[in-house]
Amino acid sequence: MTTVEPRAYTPRAEVRDVTLRDGLQLTSKTMPTQLKVDVVRDLLALGMPSLEIGSMARGDLVPPLADTLDVVAALTPEELDKCWIWVATPRHVEKAAAAGARRFQYCLSASNSHNKANIGRDTDTSVAAMPDAIRIAHDVGGSIQLCIATAFTCPFEGITDPRRVLAIAADRRTDGAEHIVVCDTIGQAxxxxxxxxxxxxxxxxxxxxxxxxxxxxxxxxVANTLAAIDAGATMVDGSLGGLGGCPFAPGASGNTATEDLLFALRPDWITPTTLTGIVELSERILAEIGEANRSKTAQGARSSATAFPWVIGDAGRRR
Known part of the structure; x- marks a missing residue:
């Protein structure tokens, strides 16, 4: 009897893992720098096409990310070409670039209230500074994204008017951004x-x-991510084990789990063997920092339904 594999989800989208930035923002225990470097290399070796590996936010405000420049300095240019850094000012881009970073995610919020809580200024001030950030990124041969947080709802102001997001994206001061990232910051969309x-x-x-x-x-x-892909998104973010949240957004909890997105989307590089590697890496990381695993795929992979090739065990490892 011939086995017919389910087709991959279409249209296709690249999965970016954001464990080492958004995933770590709310953890009470910090991850050692060398472990972060190892995680970057492990994920790239498993086939993950791109990662977000840190933030230029103040270390005293977000301690788990205080060593971002050390992580950047430890990676090769080839590795850094697949790694994004969260920035919010031109100075952030300048400092990250000096350490070797070439991929920058310039973040601001659609709502003034969250932008003030998260970055310390109103949204228009962040937009006004973006041309300098774009120039610095391009001067080092890098690329930059426009990241719009609270694109759907804000913990302080409620539902975000879509026209607000469209206006920011259309603002000429953001010209030069390669991508537009829309964020369901508190997971209410x-x-x-x-x-x-x-x-x-x-x-x-x-x-x-x-x-x-x-x-x-x-x-x-996962449902929102699939809706975004169907509507035209070509990159989607996830965090191992559903780790994460925003320390400046009350009510925010973990990201969509990377494992769940990979199981749903079935990109060309994912097989039961590589998914097993990702699940096991996720479990090691979460044990290291004492966090719960929220991934449904990770739970399913540890089930007793061993006839299913994606369950961890001999059947999964042979593929």
Missing amino acids: IPTQVADLVSALRVAQPQQRLVFHGHDTWGLG
Whole structure:
């Protein structure tokens, strides 16, 4: 009897793992720098096409990310070409670039209240500074993303008007950003809401690649991500074990789990063997920092249904 494998999800999208930035923001225990470097290399070796590996936020405000420049300095240029760094000011880009970074995610919030809580200034001030950030990134041969947090809801202001997000994306001061990242920062969006905003951005900004960054606070992380892909997003974010959240957004919890996205999307590089490697790496990381594993795929992979090739065991490891 011939086994027919389920087809991969289409349209296709690249999965970016953000464990080492967004995933670590709320952890009470810090991860050693060398372990972070090892995680970068392990994920790249397993086939992960891109990662977010740190933040230029103040170390006293986000201690788990205080060693970001040390992580950057430990990686090769080839490795850094697949690694993104969170920045919020031109000075952030300058410092990260001096350490060797070449991929920058310039973040601001659609809502003024969250931008002030997260970055310490209103949204327009962040937009006004972006041309300098873009120039510095391009001067070192790098690329930069426009990352719009609270694109769907804000913990202080409620539902975000989509016109606000579209206006930021269309602002000439953001010209030069290679991608637009739309963030469901506190995980309150629903699939139709995600599809509508991503579709509108695709029509309004056809020259830019769209990225969706979702959280699973209300259990719709994977559903929202699939809706974003169907609407035109070509990169989506996840964190190992569903780790993460925003320290400046009350009510935010973990990201959509990388394992869950990979199991759903089945990119060309994912097999039962590589998924096993990712699940086991995730379990080691979470044990190191004392955090719970929220991934449903990780739970399923440890089930007793061993006839299923994606369950960890001999059947999964042979593939």
